[in-house]
Amino acid sequence: MSIIVKEDFYRSHSSLELAQKLLGMELVHETTEGLCSGIIVETEAYLHDDKACHAFGGITPRNRPMFGLAGYAYVYQIYGIHHCFNIVSGSEGYGEAVLIRALEPRLGIEQMQIRRGKTALNDLCSGPGKLVQALGIRKTQSGDSLFDPPLYLRNGNLSSAIHCTTRIGISPGKDENLLYRFYVKGNKFISKP
DNA sequence: GTAGGGATAATCT
DNA sequence: GATTATCCCTACG
Numbered sequence: 516m517s518i519i520v521k522e523d524f525y526r527s528h529s530s531l532e533l534a535q536k537l538l539g540m541e542l543v544h545e546t547t548e549g550l551c552s553g554i555i556v557e558t559e560a561y562l563h564d565d566k567a568c569h570a571f572g573g574i575t576p577r578n579r580p581m582f583g584l585a586g587y588a589y590v591y592q593i594y595g596i597h598h599c600f601n602i603v604s605g606s607e608g609y610g611e612a613v614l615i616r617a618l619e620p621r622l623g624i625e626q627m628q629i630r631r632g633k634t635a636l637n638d639l640c641s642g643p644g645k646l647v648q649a650l651g652i653r654k655t656q657s658g659d660s661l662f663d664p665p666l667y668l669r670n671g672n673l674s675s676a677i678h679c680t681t682r683i684g685i686s687p688g689k690d691e692n693l694l695y696r697f698y699v700k701g702n703k704f705i706s707k708p
Numbered sequence: 709g710t711a712g713g714g715a716t717a718a719t720c721t
Numbered sequence: 722g723a724t725t726a727t728c729c730c731t732a733c734g
Contacts, residue, residue, distance in 0.1 A: 595715075684725090
């Protein structure tokens with residue numbers, strides 16, 4: 516049973532609601548090397564009035580996708596080496612997104628192991644930079660839609676409770692105490708308990 | 709198995 | 722020139 520999540524879904528929830536509803540869904544990437552996917556088990560919300568949000572200082576060429584319609588990808592590079600994958604959320608013009616922080620590997624595990632250079636399952640997608648590398652997502656896909664192949668989400672069932680806590684890697688003074696991080700309680704594929 | 713520090717480049721001011 | 726929503730290797734117990 517695999518139903519592609521349609522654009523309506525992304526637009527009928529606030530960013531905070533969406534961050535929680537994404538848990539348990541399957542993120543799928545189809546490439547020429549094969550299909551890879553994983554269950555979303557950890558997310559963080561970034562809102563327009565939130566100092567830690569890339570869009571807080573206004574629109575720039577890099578963060579432009581965040582100000583568009585919900586249901587599109589926003590990919591950026593940090594620390595010179597790593598990439599992070601976000602799902603644009605909220606209303607058009609507000610600059611909000613949900614950062615995907617961890618996946619539970621599902622399909623195409625062999626391909627992910629090759630791309631990551633690691634074999635341990637819990638070391639393939641347990642972090643924002645790792646899952647982007649494992650799925651083979653590239654920065655050029657920033658701004659692409661998420662309701663059609665090659666990159667899309669499928670509905671899934673969430674069996675465990677959602678845990679809510681503070682976000683990771685936020686500098687002091689940048690709304691670091693907001694409880695905008697969500698993860699599946701007891702799941703061993705999250706980046707950090 | 710845990711803790712600490714260094715790498716590295718696009719982006720914006 | 723400052724900033725950045727991380728990862729990985731190494732050194733210890």
